[in-house]
Each structure stands twice: as C-alpha cells, then as structure tokens.
Amino acid sequence: MSLRLVLPLLSLLLLAACAPVSQQRDSSPEAPVSTTPKPTNYGRYQQQHDGAPLIRLDPATIADATPRYEVIRASGNASPYVVNGKEYRLLDDHRRYKERGIASWYGTKFDGHATSNGETYSLYEMTAAHRTLPIPVYVKVTNLRNGRTAIVRVNDRGPFHSDRIMDLSYAAAVKLGFSDQGTAPVEIEIIDTDNSQVVSGADATRYYLQVGAFKQLASATELQRTLSAGLGYPVLIASSNGKRGNDLHRVRVGPFIDYSSAQAAKKVLKQRWSGEPHLVVETNDS
Missing domain, CATH: 2.40.40.10 (RlpA-like domain)
Structure with missing residues (x-):
C-alpha cells in the first residue's frame, strides 16, 4: 500500500478514537417509576411503629x-x-x-x-x-x-x-x-371548668338524656308517663317530621345546665329504668 493511501486511513482512525461514545438504551421494557406509597397492613396508619419526630422540642x-x-x-x-x-x-x-x-x-x-x-x-x-x-x-x-x-x-x-x-x-x-x-x-x-360559664337564654347549652325514639306518639307518651312518676326531672317528647310521614318521637330527660348535672341525673335514672340513655347536647350552633 502506498504512503499516500496509508496517511488518510490513519487520520480516519484517529478521528474515530476521539469521537464520543454513544449511550446505548436497554431494549427491554422500562418499568414505570411510581410515586404512590406502597400499601401497608397497619390499618388506617402509614407507620407500623410509633416514634418521635425529627424536630426536637425545647x-x-x-x-x-x-x-x-x-x-x-x-x-x-x-x-x-x-x-x-x-x-x-x-x-x-x-x-x-x-x-x-x-x-x-x-x-x-x-x-x-x-x-x-x-x-x-x-x-x-x-x-x-x-x-x-x-x-x-x-x-x-x-x-x-x-x-x-x-x-x-x-x-x-x-x-x-x-x-x-x-x-x-x-x-x-x-x-x-x-x-x-x-x-x-x-x-x-x-x-374543673364545667360550671365556670353558665349561659342563660338562647345561647345556653342544653344537655339531655335520650331514653327512646318511637314512630308512634302513643309509645313515646307511655314511656314519658312511666318515667315522670317520681323521677324528679323533666321528661319531654321531642318530635320531628320526617319524609313520607316518617315522624319520630324522642323521649328525653332534661334539660340540664351542664354535663355533670346530666351525669348525676343518669345515676338516678338508672335506678328506675333498665335501659341505656345516651347524651344529647344542643347548642345555639347545633
């Protein structure tokens, strides 16, 4: 081979050696990256164990x-x-x-x-x-x-x-x-802050003990009559008009001015009635 042909060939080889190497992509399918946390078996919590935060408090x-x-x-x-x-x-x-x-x-x-x-x-x-x-x-x-x-x-x-x-x-x-x-x-x-603010009138909080709810007014009236005899607390019926005539008549003991008074009445009520009353609280924002 002549020197005139060898020199261009060497030049081509040097240029190829200096050229950047191209990055080859894997031909296999690429798995998507998920930003959604993996589901846990810790009920409604995202952590299995409890602990302290990273920010320390003074x-x-x-x-x-x-x-x-x-x-x-x-x-x-x-x-x-x-x-x-x-x-x-x-x-x-x-x-x-x-x-x-x-x-x-x-x-x-x-x-x-x-x-x-x-x-x-x-x-x-x-x-x-x-x-x-x-x-x-x-x-x-x-x-x-x-x-x-x-x-x-x-x-x-x-x-x-x-x-x-x-x-x-x-x-x-x-x-x-x-x-x-x-x-x-x-x-x-x-x-104890229970009695530190007793508000009267329309702004007062009213506590009741609900003892039953009936579709028939007669049933509610009968329970009201039974409990009123000697209980020492007011027993009233709170009725509401439901759709399609589904009225509901709730029998309640009260009202009481605070939670503690309602709890004291509950003890007396349990001596005369075998049911389980539940607390009803009415406020001006309820």
Missing part, C-alpha cells in the same frame, strides 16, 4: 394548654363503648377525679389522624387520651420522678393497656421530661 418553650369552658358534646362521649372486646364506661362524676399511675405518649404514627371526638391529633399540641374522662376536659399532670407539671386537654380515647392510665402527646411528654423513656409514673388531676 421543653422550656412548650406552653401549657389553657383551661377554659368548653361544651362537652356527644361526639367522643359514648358510654358504654367497647374496644378489643372490653367495655368501658365514662366516669359518673369527673369533677373530683385524681389518680396515680403510669402515663405513656404517642407520636408520629398517629400525627394527623382523627381523635375520638373528630379533631386532628398533633404531636406538638398539649393534648392527651383517657379511657373514661369526658371529652374535652383539662387535666394537670405531674411527673412523680422529677416533679415537672403540665396541663393538657383530653380529646382522645386510650391507652387501652391495663397498666397505663393516660396517653400524652409527644409535646406533653417532652415538657414532663420523659419523652426518651416512653413511660413515667404520674399523678393526674382534673381542672
């Missing part, structure tokens, strides 16, 4: 819940109620409630989920869960190990462990100084 900056009068509505206050096959009843008189026992806390697994009265749980708020106190009430909690105290608002049910008396929010556990231990011996004491 206990010195955590403010107590501020006790104030709140209407104790029917939501979250069913009594009795059943969890895991066990029946629980709310306290007949919570105003003098005081107890010592073990408290725990709950955090990220439950954050953002509904509490027993329909509110949204936030691990950064000063709230708590209790099995038998009405919702909402305010409780002073004292850590018996270190003497720290916190005031929390009860808006949830639990803990359903026989060795614990209260579940506190993560923030409350930090303020009380036991967020790293998980549990602590505590004393809990109710802060």
Whole structure:
C-alpha cells in the first residue's frame, strides 16, 4: 500500500478514537417509576411503629394548654363503648377525679389522624387520651420522678393497656421530661371548668338524656308517663317530621345546665329504668 493511501486511513482512525461514545438504551421494557406509597397492613396508619419526630422540642418553650369552658358534646362521649372486646364506661362524676399511675405518649404514627371526638391529633399540641374522662376536659399532670407539671386537654380515647392510665402527646411528654423513656409514673388531676360559664337564654347549652325514639306518639307518651312518676326531672317528647310521614318521637330527660348535672341525673335514672340513655347536647350552633 502506498504512503499516500496509508496517511488518510490513519487520520480516519484517529478521528474515530476521539469521537464520543454513544449511550446505548436497554431494549427491554422500562418499568414505570411510581410515586404512590406502597400499601401497608397497619390499618388506617402509614407507620407500623410509633416514634418521635425529627424536630426536637425545647421543653422550656412548650406552653401549657389553657383551661377554659368548653361544651362537652356527644361526639367522643359514648358510654358504654367497647374496644378489643372490653367495655368501658365514662366516669359518673369527673369533677373530683385524681389518680396515680403510669402515663405513656404517642407520636408520629398517629400525627394527623382523627381523635375520638373528630379533631386532628398533633404531636406538638398539649393534648392527651383517657379511657373514661369526658371529652374535652383539662387535666394537670405531674411527673412523680422529677416533679415537672403540665396541663393538657383530653380529646382522645386510650391507652387501652391495663397498666397505663393516660396517653400524652409527644409535646406533653417532652415538657414532663420523659419523652426518651416512653413511660413515667404520674399523678393526674382534673381542672374543673364545667360550671365556670353558665349561659342563660338562647345561647345556653342544653344537655339531655335520650331514653327512646318511637314512630308512634302513643309509645313515646307511655314511656314519658312511666318515667315522670317520681323521677324528679323533666321528661319531654321531642318530635320531628320526617319524609313520607316518617315522624319520630324522642323521649328525653332534661334539660340540664351542664354535663355533670346530666351525669348525676343518669345515676338516678338508672335506678328506675333498665335501659341505656345516651347524651344529647344542643347548642345555639347545633
């Protein structure tokens, strides 16, 4: 081969060596990338285990819940109620409630989920869960190990462990100084706001004990007559007109000015009547 032919050939080889290497795509089908979380088997929760958030709190900056009068509505206050096959009843008189026992806390697994009265749980708020106190009430909690105290608002049910008396929010556990231990011996004491604001007239909250609902007015009237004899509380019939003539006549005991009065009347009623009344709360915004 002549030198004149060899030189162009070498030039072509050098250019090919310096050219960029093309990226070859895999000919196999490409799996789509999903941004949807994989389903879990943890019920309504996205986490299997509970825990603390990544953001740590300074206990010195955590403010107590501020006790104030709140209407104790029917939501979250069913009594009795059943969890895991066990029946629980709310306290007949919570105003003098005081107890010592073990408290725990709950955090990220439950954050953002509904509490027993329909509110949204936030691990950064000063709230708590209790099995038998009405919702909402305010409780002073004292850590018996270190003497720290916190005031929390009860808006949830639990803990359903026989060795614990209260579940506190993560923030409350930090303020009380036991967020790293998980549990602590505590004393809990109710802060009574039930009678701190009694409003009269159209703005008043009215509590009733509903004992029955009937399609036939005669049946409602008969129960009203039976309960009225010697009960000592008003017994009335609240009727509503339904569609297609489906009227409903509800027999109620009351009204009462607050939740505690209704609970006291419930004890008297249970001595004369074997049924299970349920709480009805009427407010100016209901």
